[in-house]
Amino acid sequence: TIVEHVKNYFSEKIEPILKGKHVVVTAGPTRERIDPVRYITNFSTGKMGYAVAEVAAQLGAKVTLISGPVNLDVPKGVKVVHVESAEDMYNAVLSHYENADAVVKTAAVADYKPAQIHDQKVKKQDGDAVINLVRTKDILAELGKRKAHQILVGFAAETTNVDEYARKKLKSKNADMIVANNVTTKGAGFGSDTNIVTFYKADGTKKEFSILSKQKVAMEILKEVHEMLK
């Protein structure tokens, strides 16, 4: 189990540094339906978010995991809320925001959804077709706007210009930290058990890590959350 991995990995007693804190974690992809059969999604498997939820619970936090459709077991001691679309995700996260001490947004939420969801399966026809898309609501931006006491950690899964996009996201979303990774790098991609991340913090500091298990990355993120909550 992930718990055992964490215990083995750290080979040390885990101190309950997040005891009394409520950590909201989002994980997985979203699905944006085109019709009853087809949908648009992404390669997120939820492993990073489930690791954050598991380790946060190990660190004593009350954990609410808001999860898109994935094939993972819910970690022990974690309350899960299942969602499908970006809109579901928006509603679930916002409804848990007021009572959260920290939000770690690992989910890969769709930026766009089909302008129309067809009631019936769209039959194929000769020739080309188009899917018209509209923007989904920006959850991180909304959380940043409404931020009171909460610590806000966002993710930036990029394939190019990681540094630039991460810094821009940190500032424009009013986040406290962005965890950036280049998903095309071996060992940092979707579905991997490892990740290669860089932390960009609101105080201007940047922290680069070598390849780590997603549990270890989760621990590093939550140590930062702990520091920022002080």
Place this chain on the structure above:
Amino acid sequence: TIVEHVKNYFSEKIEPILKGKHVVVTAGPTRERIDPVRYITNFSTGKMGYAVAEVAAQLGAKVTLISGPVNLDVPKGVKVVHVESAEDMYNAVLSHYENADAVVKTAAVADYKPAQIHDQKVKKQDGDAVINLVRTKDILAELGKRKAHQILVGFAAETTNVDEYARKKLKSKNADMIVANNVTTKGAGFGSDTNIVTFYKADGTKKEFSILSKQKVAMEILKEVHEMLK
């Protein structure tokens, strides 16, 4: 396991009626990439196809299972070929067609794919967007055209006008049988362990079934294949 379910369900010795026959089964969804992060897919879980593969192996057939991305164990005695896109599926099926005695096409293959696959993650922008789509190659139609000795079974997962679409598909694709189901009916949808199907055969006959386990549906399909191979 599925094997045990089948054995229990039928409560009878399974005769190796497909011994010496090569059955090619396709299963699962396909994924059509938009960029390195996003893709278009469908709700197929592969359960129907994996049941057909498993039962066909139980019936003594040599089985090649050409599978899109699913979360299922490969049945015992079944050779699997993993594919992702409709084009991968097309190539894999065609390469196994000549030596096949029967092809059972349960896979939910994308009818359309993005006209362009972006090398880098497409950054979101203000306002709406479109995905331009082009038609994928029609695998069943191609198999129908090239048909020599093979028995060709197609599926029609519909949400409306099931009878009309199934009969049309049977004829236009030169198939020997279409297994039709209405995926919006409770007990017949994607991910379900049961299915409610109707067989439309090239001889004009139609056979309706009540709700059955996917293993039992698989057995009914393979009995028909056996009859048609005689």
